[in-house]
Amino acid sequence: MYISKTTDNRNLNVSDKKFIELVEKAHSMNIKIILDGVFNHCGALNKWVDKEKIYNGKKRHTHLDSPWHDYFVWDENGKYEGWWGHLN
Secondary structure, eight states: OOHHHHOOOHHHHHHHHHHHHHHHHHTTTTOOOOOOOOOOOOOTTTTTTTOOOOOOTOTTTTSSTTGGGGGOOOOOTBBBOOOOGOOO
């Protein structure tokens, strides 16, 4: 359900168009746009974490043999160390 909403080209094209409209409107009002992205984090719907189990057939990051397991830091009890040492 989420995959089709986030990766469907129709949705991406509409999102791109709306962003362009926002930037053009802001610029017409002499407002500058600054994008502040955080690209070293992933959420629960990311395919590596897959908390909702929407990516069938892929092993989640918690599995030792997952291709994404080593992308995360784990404590001595096997819990994922999240943002600034918080355990998830």
